[in-house]
Amino acid sequence: MNSLRHRLIGLPVLAVLITAAGCSSADDSATAAVPSPDATVTKLCRNLDRALPRTVDGLGRQDPEPASALTAGWGSPAIILRCGVPRPAEMNNPEADGAEVNGVGWLLQKQGDGSFRFTTTLRKAYVEVTIPAGRTAHGMAPLVSLAPAVKKTIPEGIAG
Template sequence: MTSSHRPFGLPAAVAAAVLLLASAGCSASGAPASVAVPGPPAEEAALCQALAKELPGTVAGLERSDPEPGSELTAGWGDGAIVLRCGVPRPEKMSDAKAQGVSANGVRWLLERPEGSGPRFTSVYRETYVEVSLDARFEHDAGPLADLAAPVAETVPCALEPECS
């Protein structure tokens, strides 16, 4: 009786081919991101549907690749590098007087830095909240917000008029 170190008794060449194919099939580079779909009230969902129709095909040079599950409330670019969710709940941090924010092409955003990921921005002073999560390569770059500001401004009305002008 001979001992074999090959998985499941397969010949070495077949085992190597199976392992190679399995690892290629598990590659995350072509897989769409997975995100939680928000559940806003109907009026806010209608604003998000209008926004979905105006979103660009590229953001920060990255091609559109929407996350799973597919929804008019979510969008993505660069296989999860940039993920937009529309109709999210108001972030708790928005009540913090020390919260940081940025402005991009006339749209103001709350900046949050979740542990273990890139920055997250949520629109402020709008009739629904739009959240944009960026991966670590955008740690010090809010540039993608510039590409998303015009569609947000056009489709999500200002809730506090002097703040949006």
Template sequence: MRAAAVLLVLLALAGCGGTIRVEPPVPQGEAVAACDKLATLLPRTLDGDERGTSAPESPYVAVWGDGIIALRCGVPRPVRMAPTDRLQEISGVGWFADPDKPALFTAVTDIVYVEVTIGGEHVAGEVLAALSKPIAQVAPPPAQ
């Protein structure tokens, strides 16, 4: 439910400029260090959009453009993700596509879950490919 609220806020603010409101997650354990490192590796530009500012400010949130792309590091495991779900692998990172929220994707690793909301005219595969590289640097994929 939280992710749906975030998506609605992002889409409502798209094109408004300024600071984008995104609820920051509260990572736990090893996820804290992984998210701190990921924050330093994220691109300044993503699929043509410059990195923006979110409120409240958090090292665990990144937005690009007018909030059309938002990343939250250290979120809980997706509720809809079943043990039998197949993940889409991009550059060594497995991504769960939420069947109820077509703009919501979650990177699944042994250490951390990273949620990405992609709206607007962006191509999900291109955005996820660009984000997979830094995510793979901070968190190995789950053991098979």
């Protein structure tokens, strides 16, 4: 009789797990790897998170999973910002493409899937913005929205 009780108790738990799995697979939230910078950069990134705009290129903020003050997102497919990323190796290339948008320098990297990755240059923390292939028609418009917050919260200098 003891094993029958375990089977009956196990059925509702199994039903809850199946329901939860069904909900998560239907969820099309963006995901982003959360950087793990040192405490100084983390503080700068938290300040940036508080200063970020509600909209970027006309898209409302929808942060990626897992939730973190080091990541942010707008729209779907999402424009993703990650703060405190490591220095990209491409910054060692004197032929690398770059741009300046409203006083913030960016390294430009076109990805194999047609998306673009921009990483701040000459700032105390590296901020990376990825624009998915389906959103590249507006060029660097997302950076125009993000530059004021970066300029305000991430001081000029060389990230350590």
